[in-house]
Amino acid sequence: MSVRDLADYPWDAVIPYRERAAQHPQGLVDLSVGSPVDPTPEVVRRALAEATDAHAYPQTVGTPALREAIVDWYERRRGVSGLSVDDVLPTIGSKELVALLPTLLGLGGGDIVVHPCVAYPTYEVGARVAGAAPVALDDPAQWPEGAKLIWINTPGNPDGRTWRIEELRAAVERARELGAVLASDECYAELGWEGQWASAPVPSVLDPRVTGGSRAGLLSVYSLSKQSNLAGYRAAFVAGCAKIVGELLTARKHLGLMPPAPVQHAMAVALGDDEHVRAQKELYRERRDLLKPALQAAGFRIDGSEAGLYLWATEGRDAWESMGRLAGLGILAGPGPFYGAHSADHVRLALTAPMERIAEAARRLSTVGL
Numbered sequence: 001m002s003v004r005d006l007a008d009y010p011w012d013a014v015i016p017y018r019e020r021a022a023q024h025p026q027g028l029v030d031l032s033v034g035s036p037v038d039p040t041p042e043v044v045r046r047a048l049a050e051a052t053d054a055h056a057y058p059q060t061v062g063t064p065a066l067r068e069a070i071v072d073w074y075e076r077r078r079g080v081s082g083l084s085v086d087d088v089l090p091t092i093g094s095k096e097l098v099a100l101l102p103t104l105l106g107l108g109g110g111d112i113v114v115h116p117c118v119a120y121p122t123y124e125v126g127a128r129v130a131g132a133a134p135v136a137l138d139d140p141a142q143w144p145e146g147a148k149l150i151w152i153n154t155p156g157n158p159d160g161r162t163w164r165i166e167e168l169r170a171a172v173e174r175a176r177e178l179g180a181v182l183a184s185d186e187c188y189a190e191l192g193w194e195g196q197w198a199s200a201p202v203p204s205v206l207d208p209r210v211t212g213g214s215r216a217g218l219l220s221v222y223s224l225s226k227q228s229n230l231a232g233y234r235a236a237f238v239a240g241c242a243k244i245v246g247e248l249l250t251a252r253k254h255l256g257l258m259p260p261a262p263v264q265h266a267m268a269v270a271l272g273d274d275e276h277v278r279a280q281k282e283l284y285r286e287r288r289d290l291l292k293p294a295l296q297a298a299g300f301r302i303d304g305s306e307a308g309l310y311l312w313a314t315e316g317r318d319a320w321e322s323m324g325r326l327a328g329l330g331i332l333a334g335p336g337p338f339y340g341a342h343s344a345d346h347v348r349l350a351l352t353a354p355m356e357r358i359a360e361a362a363r364r365l366s367t368v369g370l
Contacts, residue, residue, distance in 0.1 A: 010338050017327040024330025029361040032332045034309050034350040036229040041276035044266050051265035058261040060253045062090040069268040070237050080206040087242050090259045093234035094223040098122045102130035104251045107148050114150040117342040118159045123151045140174035147180045155188040155307035158339050158348035162307045168210040187223035194306040215240050227277045228270045235267045287351045287358045294362035311349045322347045329364040
């Protein structure tokens with residue numbers, strides 16, 4: 001398979017629902033795509049401006065300051081000690097790494113890439129582009145022989161599933177039995193809401209309580225798009241097994257996959273400033289606290305969603321029917337079928353809308369049944 005064989009971009013199917021929602025007299029409330037709407041923090045914007053004299057090629061491996069900032073961040077925010085600068089690598093956003101990882105690892109025909117049953121579609125796309133076979137399975141005990149790359153997503157997009165320490169440990173043990181790389185997509189880790197995640201940090205696959213003292217075969221993928229409103233910067237990184245990171249670095253040098261130098265400088269500054277992350281989380285918390293009860297009062301059940309940027313909701317009916325019902329209220333959601341066959345009756349609602357729009361959505365939901 002090649003990129004020419006990919007199906008049409010799925011979000012095109014949402015256009016009629018967007019058009020219907022936009023006809024609402026008070027306008028469209030777009031909760032479909034998790035693209036940040038809040039300003040990029042001033043401290044990061046200043047850092048970017050300071051680095052605009054970027055006349056030389058940037059470093060694929062990352063500047064020393066950025067690599068050290070990534071190492072420090074993992075220890076300070078994720079409880080991951082013992083990383084060195086050789087264990088980390090910046091990427092041009094996390095989506096390109098997710099899509100390219102099977103190819104960069106040399107996977108192809110006969111190889112299996114496992115991904116969650118309810119999942120961001122790029123895991124499957126990356127497997128198919130490499131010629132590997134994507135398989136949707138959540139239970140490590142069911143991960144098959146022949147698996148070469150296993151993706152987990154914690155907290156999950158779209159469902160907010162978050163893996164506990166003991167679950168991560170079991171995943172690591174099973175991946176090692178299979179000789180597979182275990183890659184954990186963790187880009188929503190700063191956004192914990194319920195249960196233990198209301199006060200405790202979401203654990204990483206690189207947590208010493210998980211790894212058994214060895215990071216061999218393990219990768220953690222992270223993005224600054226959500227915690228720092230840097231989606232437009234394409235600012236992310238991967239960390240973990242030094243051998244795999246070194247192989248990825250070599251491949252990325254050949255391919256010219258290097259974040260721009262000003263972005264690397266801005267990333268280092270963003271990773272060192274926790275205050276803007278706390279402030280952003282509080283904005284999302286306020287929106288979530290308003291939208292969740294409004295959806296429930298309108299007849300939706302919220303599943304999972306204990307962490308992350310979304311509410312994963314169902315009325316117990318076909319997702320496209322729910323999409324139509326919401327569009328009638330001028331609200332645009334994301335359809336569950338985009339995230340796999342296991343989510344045909346769910347919709348995803350993002351918290352990435354201004355508070356005024358979230359409040360308007362809650363008001364409209366309150367009129368259901370009147």
